[in-house]
Amino acid sequence: MSFALHGIGVSGGIAIGRAQLVSHATREVAHYTIPQSQVPAEIERFGTAVREVQRELEGLHAALTSGDVPGEFGAFLDVHWMILNDPTLSEAPKRIIADQRCNAEWALALQMNVLVEQFEQIEDSYLRERKADVVQVGERVLKRLMGRPGTLPAPSAEEQTILVAHDLSPADVIQFKHHHFGAFLTDLGGASSHTAIVARSLNVPAVVATHNARHLIRDGEMLIVDGSGHVVIVNPDRAVLAEYRLRQNEFDLARQKLKRLRSKRAETLDGMRIELQANIELPEDIEQALQNGATGVGLFRSEFLFLNRSGLPSEDEQFEAFRKAAAGMQGKPVTIRTFDLGADKQAEQFDGLARVAPNPALGLRAVRFCLAEPRLFLTQLRAILRATHYGNVRILIPMLASLSEIDQTLAMIARAKETLREQNVPFNADVKVGGMIEIPAAVLSIGAFLRKLDFVSIGTNDLIQYTLAVDRSDEAVSHLYDPLHPAVLRLIGLAIGGAAKADVPIAVCGEMAGEPQLTRLFLGLGLREFSMHPSHLLGVKQRVLQTDVSSGAALIDRIRRIDEPDKLNALLEKLNG
Ligand code: PEP
Ligand code: MG
Numbered sequence: 001m002s003f004a005l006h007g008i009g010v011s012g013g014i015a016i017g018r019a020q021l022v023s024h025a026t027r028e029v030a031h032y033t034i035p036q037s038q039v040p041a042e043i044e045r046f047g048t049a050v051r052e053v054q055r056e057l058e059g060l061h062a063a064l065t066s067g068d069v070p071g072e073f074g075a076f077l078d079v080h081w082m083i084l085n086d087p088t089l090s091e092a093p094k095r096i097i098a099d100q101r102c103n104a105e106w107a108l109a110l111q112m113n114v115l116v117e118q119f120e121q122i123e124d125s126y127l128r129e130r131k132a133d134v135v136q137v138g139e140r141v142l143k144r145l146m147g148r149p150g151t152l153p154a155p156s157a158e159e160q161t162i163l164v165a166h167d168l169s170p171a172d173v174i175q176f177k178h179h180h181f182g183a184f185l186t187d188l189g190g191a192s193s194h195t196a197i198v199a200r201s202l203n204v205p206a207v208v209a210t211h212n213a214r215h216l217i218r219d220g221e222m223l224i225v226d227g228s229g230h231v232v233i234v235n236p237d238r239a240v241l242a243e244y245r246l247r248q249n250e251f252d253l254a255r256q257k258l259k260r261l262r263s264k265r266a267e268t269l270d271g272m273r274i275e276l277q278a279n280i281e282l283p284e285d286i287e288q289a290l291q292n293g294a295t296g297v298g299l300f301r302s303e304f305l306f307l308n309r310s311g312l313p314s315e316d317e318q319f320e321a322f323r324k325a326a327a328g329m330q331g332k333p334v335t336i337r338t339f340d341l342g343a344d345k346q347a348e349q350f351d352g353l354a355r356v357a358p359n360p361a362l363g364l365r366a367v368r369f370c371l372a373e374p375r376l377f378l379t380q381l382r383a384i385l386r387a388t389h390y391g392n393v394r395i396l397i398p399m400l401a402s403l404s405e406i407d408q409t410l411a412m413i414a415r416a417k418e419t420l421r422e423q424n425v426p427f428n429a430d431v432k433v434g435g436m437i438e439i440p441a442a443v444l445s446i447g448a449f450l451r452k453l454d455f456v457s458i459g460t461n462d463l464i465q466y467t468l469a470v471d472r473s474d475e476a477v478s479h480l481y482d483p484l485h486p487a488v489l490r491l492i493g494l495a496i497g498g499a500a501k502a503d504v505p506i507a508v509c510g511e512m513a514g515e516p517q518l519t520r521l522f523l524g525l526g527l528r529e530f531s532m533h534p535s536h537l538l539g540v541k542q543r544v545l546q547t548d549v550s551s552g553a554a555l556i557d558r559i560r561r562i563d564e565p566d567k568l569n570a571l572l573e574k575l576n577g
Contacts, residue, residue, distance in 0.1 A: 001235060002233065002234065002235045002236055002237055002240070003216075003233075003234050003235070004231055004232065004233050004234070005185075005207075005210045005211075005212075005213050005216065005231070005232040005234065006210070006230060006231055006232075007185065007207040007208055007209045007210035007211070007213075007230060007231075007232065008189070008190070008191045008196075008207065008208050008209045008230055008475070008478060009205070009206070009207050009226070009227040009228055009229065009230040009231075010189070010191055010196035010199055010200060010206050010207070010208050010227070011196070011199050011200040011202070011203075011204060011205055011206040011227045012205060012227045012228040012251075013183075013204070013205040013227050013228065013248075013251055014205060014224065014225065014226050014227070014228075014244055014247055014248040014251055015160055015162060015182040015183030015204060015205045015223075015224070015225045015227075015248075016160065016182070016222075016223070016224050016225075016241065016244060016245065016248065017159060017160030017161055017162045017182040017183065017222075017223060017225075018159055018160070018161060018162065018220050018221065018222060018223070019162055019164050019217045019218065019219060019220060019221045019222075019223050019234075020032065020161045020162065020163055020164065020181075020219065020220075021164050021165075021214065021217070021218075021219050022163055022164065022165035022166075022168070022214075029105045029106055029108075029109040029142065030103065030105060030106070030163070030176075031102060031103065031105075031106040032102070032103050032106075032161070033101050033102060034097075034101050034102065034103060035101070036101060039097060039098055039101060042097050042103060042104050043094045043097050043098065043104075045104050045145065046093055046094060046097065046104040046107070046108065046141075046145070047094070048144075049104070049141050049144035049145045050084065050090050050141055052144050053084060053137070053140045053141050053144055054081075054084060054085070056140065057077055057080055057081050057084065060077055061077050061078075061081075079130070079133055080133060080136065080137050080140075083130075083133055083134055083137045084137050084140075084141075088111070088115060089111065089112075089115065089134070089137065089138065089141075092111045092114075093107040093108045093110075093111045094107075096110055096111060104145050105142060105145050105146065108138060108141060108142060108145070109138075109142070111138075112134065112135065112138040115131075115134050115138075116131050116134060116135065119131035119134060143308070143309070146308055160181070160182025160183070161180075161181050161182055162181065162182050162183045162184060162185070162223045162225055163176070163181050163183075163184035163185070164184070164185055164186075164213055164214055164217050164223075165184065165185075165186045165187070165214060166186065166187045166188065166214040167186055167187060167188040167189065167195075168184075168186055168189075168195050169195065170193075170194035170195050170197070170198045170304075170307070173195050173198040173199055173202070174198050174281060174282075174304055174307060174308065176202055181202070181204060182204060182205075182225075183204045183205040183206060183207075183223075183225035183227070184199065184202075184204065184206050184225075185206065185207045185208065185210050185213050185223075185225060185232055186207075186208045186209075186210065186213070186214075187209070187210055187211055187212055187213055187214050187215075188208065188209065188475050189208030189209055189473060189475055190208070190209065190471070190472050190473045190474055190475055190477075190478045190481060191208070191472075191478060191481060191511070192461040192464065192465070192472040192473075192481065192510070192511050193208070193472055193473030194473070195208065195473065196208055197279075197461070197511065197533070198281065200533045200535065200536075201279075201280075201281055201285065201533055201534075201535075203288075203535050205225045205226065205227030205228075206225070206227055207225055207226075207227060207230060207231070207232050208475065209475035209478055210232060211475075213232060216234070217234055221234055221235055222234075222235055222236065222241075224236050224240070224241070224244045226244070226247075228251075258538040258539060258542060259538065261293065261538050261541050261542060261545070262291070262292065262293040262538065263293060264293070264541065264545070266295075266541045266544045266545070267544070267545070268523065268544055268545070268547045268548065268549050269545075269546070269547060269548040270548050270549055270550050270551075272523070272528065272549055273528070274523070274528055274529070274530065274544050275295050275296065275298075275507070275528060275529040275530065276293070276294065276295055276530050276531075276532075276537050276540060276541055276544070277294055277295055277296040277297055277298030277299075277333070277335075277507070277509075277529065277530065277531040277532075278292070278294035278296070278297050278298065278299075278531065278532070278533070278534045278537065279297075279298060279299040279300075279301070279509060279531050279532055279533050279534075280297055280299070280300050280301070280325070280534075281300075281301050281304040282304055282305075282321070283321045283322075283324040283325040283328065285534065286324070286325055286328035286329060287328075288534040288535070289329075289534045289537075290328070290329075291534070292534040292535065292537040292538055293537060293538065293541065294329075294332070294534060294537055295332055296329065296332040296333035296334065296335070296392075296531075297325060297329060297332075297333065297334040297335055297531075298333075298335050298457065298507050298509050298529065298530070298531020298532075299335055299337055299396065299457065299509040299531050300322075300325060300334060300335060300336045300337060301337055301340065302318070302321075302322075302336055302337055302338065302339050302340075302380065302384075303337075303339040303340050303341045305317070305318060305321055305339075306339060306341060312376065312379075314379075315379045315380075315382050315383045315386075316383075318379070318380055318383035318384075319382075319383040319384075319386045319387055322334075322336055322383055322384055322386075322387035322393065323386070323387045323390045323391075325387075325391075326387050326388075326390045326391025326392070326393050327390050327391055329391060329392070330391075331391060331392055332392060333392045333393075333394055334387075334391055334392060334393050334394070335393075335394045335395075335396045335434065335457070335531075336384050336387070336393060336394070336395060336396065337396040337397075337398050337436070338367070338370055338377065338380055338381070338384070338395065338396070338397055338398065338409075339366075339369075339370065339376075339380060340365065340366040340398040340399065341365070341366075341369055342360060342363060342364055342365030342366060342368075342369050361465065361471060361472075365399060366398040366399035367397050367398055367399050367400060367405050367409060368399070368405075370409070370412075371405065371408050371409070371412075374412065377412055378412060378415065378416055378419075381395075381412055381413055381416035382416045382419065382420060384431075385413075385416055385417060385420055385427040385428075385431065386420065386425060386426075386427055388427045388428035388431045389426045389427050389428060393428070393431065394431065394432040394433070394434060394454075394455070395413065395431060395432070395433045395434070396433075396434045396435070396436060396457060397409050397433070397434070397435045397436065398436045398438065398459070399436060399438050399439065399459075399462065400435045400436060400437070400438075400439070400442050400449065401439045401441045401442060402441070402445070403445065403448055403449070403452070406435060406449065406452045406453065407452070409433075410433065410452065413431075413433060417429065432454035432455060433453060433454055434453050434454055434455035434456055434457060435449060435453045435456050435457075436456070436457050436458075436459045436462075436509075437449075437456050437457065437458045437459065437463065437495050437506075438458070438459035438461075438462035438463050438466065439462070439463070439466050440463070440466060440467050440491055442495075443463075443491045443494050443495045443498075444494075446494065446495055446498035446499065447498060447502065450498065450499060450502040450504045451502075453504065454504070454505075455504060455505040455506070455507070456495070456499060456504065456505075456506050456507075457506070457507040457508070457509045457531065458492060458495055458496075458506065458507070458508045458509070458510065459509060459510050460483060460488070460492065460508060460510025460511065460512040460513070461510040461511055462510070463488065463491060463492070463510065464481060464482070464483055464485070464488050464510075465481070467485070467487055467488050467491060468480060468481065468482065468485060468487070468488070482565070483511075483512050483518075484565060484568055484569070484572070485565065486562060486563045486564070486565065486568065489521075489559070489560075489568075490560075492508070492522075492525065493525050493560055496525050496526045496527055497525075497526065500526050505529060506527070506529065507527075507529035507530060507531050508522060508527055508529075508530055508531070509530075509531035509532070511532075511533075513530040513531060513532040513536075513540070514530075514532030514533055514536030514537075514539075514540060515536075515540075516536075516539045516540050516542070516543040517572070517576055519540050519543040519544060519547065520543065520547050520549075520552055520575050520576060521556070521559065521572060521575060523544070523547055523549050523552075524549060524552045524553065524555070524556030524559075524575070525556065525560075552575055555571055555574055555575045556575070558571055559571050559572070559575070
């Protein structure tokens with residue numbers, strides 16, 4: 001039976017392929033079939049992950065026994081050790097891999113489900129509760145596996161694989177960068193959630209907030225995912241399939257055409273030079289940024305270096321990632337945002353710190369978290385400073401709400417510089433430090449902020465969330481998440497105006513920056529720097545090239561004064577007309 005599901009298209013384009021359901025196991029785990037020839041390697045990958053967790057537990061045990069720690073922690077680790085080494089956990093998944101020719105994560109998740117069910121049958125309540133230990137141990141192994149994903153068989157161009165999940169965290173999605181899925185859809189998620197943002201960076205169509213796709217779609221069913229049309233068609237008939245194949249070709253053709261603009265200067269018809277920079281999550285993304293003509297990196301979301309791993313990234317590891325990005329951009333600016341963990345980006349290492357917050361988006365997130373963990377912050381600041389020696393690196397502080405956070409961060413940077421000087425490590429002492437404007441309080445304090453910062457960048461994703469009190473990742477309120485709410489536009493206008501007055505560079509790096517239908521609006525408000533996902537750069541550049549800023553001034557004036565959203569839409573259409 002053919003039917004359609006509607007959601008929020010968070011990444012444009014059309015994909016046609018077969019559904020692959022992502023499991024509901026202890027966490028969302030990908031499931032894919034591997035060729036027979038890959039079975040031994042997959043079994044080995046599982047074995048390696050188990051051995052790594054064995055070593056991890058041994059390390060923890062050694063640390064505990066050498067310290068002044070209560071004995072029950074040792075006993076607790078012993079239980080985990082026993083569970084890990086029991087063949088039901090360490091051997092059974094190998095048989096599942098061989099029998100079902102599936103990936104190791106899936107085999108382990110299946111076996112964990114079996115074990116959990118067995119534990120639930122146990123009458124003795126103490127033993128029954130050991131089920132939580134089984135899950136914890138299994139998850140440790142899963143994390144190891146996910147940190148080193150297996151090789152997915154390359155899908156044929158005709159038959160792509162489309163992931164269907166209930167929900168995916170940004171950490172889950174980033175792993176798919178190494179895999180080649182045609183598209184993905186989730187039941188949950190908001191348009192500006194980090195999951196959606198990472199989905200965009202995979203360059204595949206994605207639709208979130210489909211509500212019950214995971215229940216309604218079966219493994220292997222044919223799907224059309226139309227990210228631009230916000231729709232998923234399940235089991236399309238021939239005519240619909242033919243129509244979408246045509247649209248898919250048109251979309252690809254239009255994308256190809258845009259590529260011609262890659263090395264063209266972004267300049268408006270009235271001669272204003274515009275900076276179009278890229279948002280990246282990992283240093284590897286530099287390639288895509290350059291392919292799309294980015295004139296710099298306006299936002300490197302450094303927190304992604306902390307996800308999908310059991311230990312923390314060392315100073316050297318972070319430095320290497322930043323150095324790679326800085327060198328790759330060949331002198332163009334690379335703006336490294338200090339890690340913005342918390343809320344929907346939870347690093348496993350910090351369990352208990354941010355996750356237990358009653359309202360994580362208002363809790364210990366971003367700069368608040370950095371300042372609460374000065375050792376981690378200092379490590380990262382040293383890594384960024386070291387990278388300044390290898391390119392044009394700038395530091396960006398996320399989620400500032402008050403001047404004291406700027407002062408404390410600047411003091412930390414000074415301290416990091418001091419330690420590097422003492423060790424004769426080279427760095428650029430004049431490194432520019434900027435702040436993200438993502439909270440209404442920051443906009444309303446912009447004058448004072450600009451006296452302390454070298455540049456600012458408006459994070460519209462959070463600015464909308466915090467202005468309208470709408471959780472950006474909650475699909476239940478996604479209809480209220482309105483980038484064009486007059487209050488949001490007013491705040492953006494205030495920030496841009498304040499920065500112009502103080503002669504401090506200002507950019508927009510939220511998702512709004514990548515929407516060509518908003519380009520003229522931003523230009524009219526005085527914005528000259530945009531940072532967005534690389535795949536949006538050429539579409540926005542095209543719009544810049546077609547814009548005469550001065551001729552839109554009267555309309556922009558009216559937009560600034562408008563307080564009714566309906567009228568605003570009409571004016572925006574006129575501006576874009
Ligand atoms: C934003 O909030 O607009 C932003 C760019 O940062 P992030 O999406 O990573 O929170
Ligand atoms: Mg933000």
